[in-house]
Amino acid sequence: MIKFPFHNLFSGLALFFFMYSCSSGEDEVTPEDDREEVEEPTEEEPDDEYAAPAMWQEHWFDHTELVQLVYEDEDLALYYDSDVDRSITWPNTTFSDVWEYVKTVYGSYGEDKKLYAILHTDKYSGGHPSTFMDESHDFRNVVDCGPYTWQDEDPDLGLSMMIHEVGHIVEGATNGIQYNPAWDIWGDSKWAEIFVYDVYKGIGKDDFAQHAYDDFMNTVDDYPRPGTMWFRNWFYPIYSNYGEAALLNNFYDLLADYFPTNSAKNRFSRRMNMGEFIHFWSGAANHDLKEQATIAFGWSSIYEEQLTKAREDFPELDYEYSETPEEDQPVNFALEGNLSVSAENANGEEAQEGSSKLTDGLLSTKFFLRPYSSDFEAILSFEDEITINAYAISSANDFAERDPKSWELLGSLDGENWESIDVQTEVNFEERFQNKIFEFDQDINYSYFKLRIMENAGSTDLQVGEWSLLYINDQNDN
Numbered sequence: 001m002i003k004f005p006f007h008n009l010f011s012g013l014a015l016f017f018f019m020y021s022c023s024s025g026e027d028e029v030t031p032e033d034d035r036e037e038v039e040e041p042t043e044e045e046p047d048d049e050y051a052a053p054a055m056w057q058e059h060w061f062d063h064t065e066l067v068q069l070v071y072e073d074e075d076l077a078l079y080y081d082s083d084v085d086r087s088i089t090w091p092n093t094t095f096s097d098v099w100e101y102v103k104t105v106y107g108s109y110g111e112d113k114k115l116y117a118i119l120h121t122d123k124y125s126g127g128h129p130s131t132f133m134d135e136s137h138d139f140r141n142v143v144d145c146g147p148y149t150w151q152d153e154d155p156d157l158g159l160s161m162m163i164h165e166v167g168h169i170v171e172g173a174t175n176g177i178q179y180n181p182a183w184d185i186w187g188d189s190k191w192a193e194i195f196v197y198d199v200y201k202g203i204g205k206d207d208f209a210q211h212a213y214d215d216f217m218n219t220v221d222d223y224p225r226p227g228t229m230w231f232r233n234w235f236y237p238i239y240s241n242y243g244e245a246a247l248l249n250n251f252y253d254l255l256a257d258y259f260p261t262n263s264a265k266n267r268f269s270r271r272m273n274m275g276e277f278i279h280f281w282s283g284a285a286n287h288d289l290k291e292q293a294t295i296a297f298g299w300s301s302i303y304e305e306q307l308t309k310a311r312e313d314f315p316e317l318d319y320e321y322s323e324t325p326e327e328d329q330p331v332n333f334a335l336e337g338n339l340s341v342s343a344e345n346a347n348g349e350e351a352q353e354g355s356s357k358l359t360d361g362l363l364s365t366k367f368f369l370r371p372y373s374s375d376f377e378a379i380l381s382f383e384d385e386i387t388i389n390a391y392a393i394s395s396a397n398d399f400a401e402r403d404p405k406s407w408e409l410l411g412s413l414d415g416e417n418w419e420s421i422d423v424q425t426e427v428n429f430e431e432r433f434q435n436k437i438f439e440f441d442q443d444i445n446y447s448y449f450k451l452r453i454m455e456n457a458g459s460t461d462l463q464v465g466e467w468s469l470l471y472i473n474d475q476n477d478n
Contacts, residue, residue, distance in 0.1 A: 050112040052077030058118070060136050061128070063144065067118050075100045077114045083121040090153040091117065094203070098163055099141075101202040105245045106174050106252060109141050115169075117162065120146040129165040131173035133266070141169050155208050160196055167195035175256035177265065181272040186230070187223065194235035198245050224274065224297050234296035242285035250284035258314050273364075275306020276314070283317030290321070301394070302363040302433040331471040333388060334359040337380035337449075343369055353463075363433050363465050366396035372462035378451045380469065381415060385447045390439040390472050391422070393451075394465035395429035402463040403429045406455035411446030418450060425455075433465060439472065 052072050056079055058065045067079040070086065076096040080086065099115035110132030124146030130137035137144075143165040148158035171180045171191055182191070193216045200209035216231035239247055259280070260269040272280070274297070282289040290307065293299070311321070337359065345354040345368055353368035358378060369376065395403050406425040410418040421444055429436065449469055456462050 050114065052079075052114065052116065056116075056118075058144075060130075060144075063124075065120065065123075072114075075103075075114060077116045079116070079118045081118075081120045081123070083123070084119050084150060085121070088150050091119065091150065094153060094159070094205075095162065097203040098166060098199055101199060102166060102170060105198075105202070105249050106170055109169065109173055110139070112140060114141070115166070116140045116142045118142065118144040119148075119150055119158075120144075121149050122147065127161050127165045129168040129172070131169050131178070133173055133176070133178055141173075143169070155200075155211050159208070160212065163196045163199050164189070164192040166199070167192040170195065170252075174252040177256055177261060177268060179268045181255065181259055181268045181270065182277055184271045185224070185274060185277050187221075190221070190230040190235070193219070193231045194239055194248065197231075197236075198239070198248060202245060228297060230296070234292065237292055238281060238285055238289060242287055247284050251281060254280050254283050254317060258316055273306045273310075274303050275308070276310040278303070278307055279310035279314060279317060282319050282321070283314075286319050288319060288321035300363075300431070300433055301435040305363055330390070330468075330473070332361060333382070333386045333469045333471065334380055334467060335361050337382050337469070340379050340381075341367075342375065342377040343373070345369060358464055358467050361466070361468075363394050363435060364397075366463050366465045368396075368402075369462040371460050372402075372453075372456055374454050376453050376462065378453075378467065379415075380449045380467075382447045385413070385445045386469070387443050387445050388440075388469045388471050389443050390437055390470040391449075392435050392437045392466065392468040392470060393427075394435040394468075395432055396463045396465040397432055399459065399461075399463070400429060400432075401457045401459040402461045403427075403457045404453045404455075404462065404464055405457045407451060407453045410450040410452065411444060412448040412450070413446060415448045418448075421446075421449075428457075435466065435468075437470070443471075 052069050054069050056067050056069070058067060065081045067081050069077060070080050071078040071089070071092045073092075073096055076092070076099055078091055078095060080088075095115065095117050102115075103109070103113070112132065116137075126147060127143060127145035130140070130142040130144075132139050132141050143162055145158060145162050145165065148161075150158055153159060171183075172178055193212075197209055197212045197216065200206070200212055213236075217229075217236070219229065219231060221228045221230060243250070255268070259272065259276075261267060262269055274293075278289055278293045290299075293303075297303075311317075339355060339359050341355045341358075345351050347354060349355050353366055355367050355378070357365040358367035359380065391409060393404060393407070405427055407427075408423045409421045411421050412418045422438060422440070424438065427436070451467055453462065453464075
């Protein structure tokens, strides 16, 4: 690999900037103000159409620096602003190695093969990326980093931040597709943690990899639930057990092959839910990761529902998993009943939050009522008597004060004469999408069931995720 240092070629130019700014006092002229006086070298015009420009005017966010090319090779174009010490050369090799490794794992990122890294000294609060698909940074793969002096090659003094930003390029442009569908699940930094660790391993920086490992192993987050340890309980276990870098790339390849995109195939059309997230990572690992996900994130009925549907929607992700035998699954008779309510959603029964969502079998939907009054009733009727031994009420996605708090379940054989089956008071739903099951000591037989909600958790509105009438087959087997 041929590598060309530019710091000698432009040392005179850098000195001009330094001397001019130091002598300007309060009327200091910025490099942007002075750029017309810069005489850019033209004696060696490169033949490569993707050769990096000698000077590059920043024109994004609050960045207005005229930055100077100090190093270029086939994988890297490195730029310093006027305050970065030109004697700093360790990024030449390290940054180049990072980008070369990334391309060996995830493939190319546009026709220009280089990463454009811009370093500032003591400016800005962090860094940001841009990809070859973004006009904002002239359609280049860019990491622009600010708050360090860059004197030392140190994970805590800028290097890990720079690799973190490269991780966002991978996240946002691998296989030429933008708008990563996992963003809402893993946020800004959780993917970046395993990415940083893997890059350090991949470029032979084992001490830095250990440093990152020690740091990330103790990181605690509050999403998707308080106390989540993404690196310790999710990414590192699946990374170390199912292929390391190959696993990470497999995830992106499966997204590109199967997750919905726009017609141009360059932007994912929506975000994914947790069930889809687990399903695609299971496909990448060729192993059912539900158990590991339970350890990392906890498990809920809605995750189960989402995972089941993801397996139906994306059957191409072929890995072995066990299904609960149908004979062992509870029977939900509410799906077969005719529902009526004493008060309806303002947009009607079939609206997005209409009463039909109360018994559709999906915890991810809800019935919403405004205003709520304490005489609200919902009735399920059946042509013949049904036998149940339990029922369930679930909370919805938001606003716990709308949850039902006190209710009564009643049964009838004729729809006129009602008998009380169960009464619950002061019920508290500790989590969103929480499904609470209430079991009976014996079978109950009726053809009409009424749910009377006497009190909610304090709001003038009511919302219920799901009302189920259940027969649990193995309830009395233990």
